[in-house]
Amino acid sequence: MYITLEADYAVRIVDCLARNAIRMDAKTLAAHTGVTLRFSLKILRKLVAEGIIRSYKGTQGGYELAIPAQEISLGRVIETVEGPIIISRCVGHEEYVCSQSGGKSGYCRFNKTYTEVAQMVRERLYREHFGLEEGQEE
Amino acid sequence: MYITLEADYAVRIVDCLARNAIRMDAKTLAAHTGVTLRFSLKILRKLVAEGIIRSYKGTQGGYELAIPAQEISLGRVIETVEGPIIISRCVGHEEYVCSQSGGKSGYCRFNKTYTEVAQMVRERLYREHFGLEEGQEE
DNA sequence: TAAAAGTACATTGAATTGGTATACATTTAA
DNA sequence: TTAAATGTATACCAATTCAATGTACTTTTA
Numbered sequence: 346m347y348i349t350l351e352a353d354y355a356v357r358i359v360d361c362l363a364r365n366a367i368r369m370d371a372k373t374l375a376a377h378t379g380v381t382l383r384f385s386l387k388i389l390r391k392l393v394a395e396g397i398i399r400s401y402k403g404t405q406g407g408y409e410l411a412i413p414a415q416e417i418s419l420g421r422v423i424e425t426v427e428g429p430i431i432i433s434r435c436v437g438h439e440e441y442v443c444s445q446s447g448g449k450s451g452y453c454r455f456n457k458t459y460t461e462v463a464q465m466v467r468e469r470l471y472r473e474h475f476g477l478e479e480g481q482e483e
Numbered sequence: 484m485y486i487t488l489e490a491d492y493a494v495r496i497v498d499c500l501a502r503n504a505i506r507m508d509a510k511t512l513a514a515h516t517g518v519t520l521r522f523s524l525k526i527l528r529k530l531v532a533e534g535i536i537r538s539y540k541g542t543q544g545g546y547e548l549a550i551p552a553q554e555i556s557l558g559r560v561i562e563t564v565e566g567p568i569i570i571s572r573c574v575g576h577e578e579y580v581c582s583q584s585g586g587k588s589g590y591c592r593f594n595k596t597y598t599e600v601a602q603m604v605r606e607r608l609y610r611e612h613f614g615l616e617e618g619q620e621e
Numbered sequence: 622t623a624a625a626a627g628t629a630c631a632t633t634g635a636a637t638t639g640g641t642a643t644a645c646a647t648t649t650a651a
Numbered sequence: 652t653t654a655a656a657t658g659t660a661t662a663c664c665a666a667t668t669c670a671a672t673g674t675a676c677t678t679t680t681a
Contacts, residue, residue: 350670383673390628402678431485458611465607531659542648544647
């Protein structure tokens with residue numbers, strides 16, 4: 346039950362841009378976050394597509410936040426690179442059957458629980474934003 | 484951010500034993516849960532080692548719950564097969580550095596958040612038990 | 622107009638997950 | 652007492668997913 350390394354990298358990148366608040370090119374960003382250049386480029390594209398950061402081409406190009414850091418949530422960054430937060434694959438499917446002796450044809454017993462957990466996680470991650478350092482609770 | 488299929492299988496198996504409340508051999512259990520026999524054997528061993536179910540050898544052997552279904556939590560079953568619930572690998576590590584211009588040498592910015600989220604998930608999953616069907620909130 | 626930068630897509634390598642094979646040990650009914 | 656039914660243990664293999672890279676291309680601007 347991990348977030349992927351890619352999501353972790355995306356968080357580092359956004360955090361780095363938020364802290365430094367200047368336009369940074371991919372190479373510098375990669376060096377500062379410890380992500381390989383190529384891989385960071387792939388992540389940067391996703392973040393640009395989502396509208397979290399903005400890119401500039403040409404000789405003085407690079408990347409900046411597209412919106413204030415305080416408006417970017419951790420959850421949004423994570424879901425941007427790894428898709429919606431879900432706990433169990435069988436949420437919404439109702440596939441498997443476990444019934445013997447009169448037992449009603451079961452569907453996944455804990456569907457509702459998994460959905461709830463995913464929602465909890467999502468809410469918590471969307472409540473956390475970049476930019477603020479110590480007293481982060483709004 | 485998924486629980487593994489293996490954990491899902493383990494849940495099905497325990498649920499199946501909880502519903503039917505009789506000794507079942509591995510083959511029957513596998514058929515009822517839709518898990519392959521071999522793989523279910525592997526999972527069954529882990530559950531036995533954890534003390535959630537009990538095994539009986541010999542001609543009339545098989546598996547039963549070792550304790551009442553109401554005392555077995557979803558979280559315990561999941562952590563039995565896939566280890567402790569954790570969100571981010573860097574929790575507890577404090578590795579990566581992102582500092583430019585005076586920025587203090589950073590550690591993972593959201594360590595605390597990840598730890599909190601993991602704890603929330605864990606608590607919720609440990610509050611859910613097998614055995615009760617509709618009014619499951621205790 | 623050429624170099625610096627980003628973009629796109631395809632591919633490769635490594636780790637994890639899911640599933641299997643083989644050999645063995647224990648129990649119990651005949 | 653013994654053979655068949657069952658569980659146990661270890662090691663192995665295959666498929667998928669994750670992480671990272673390669674190659675070729677486009678846009679921008681000094």
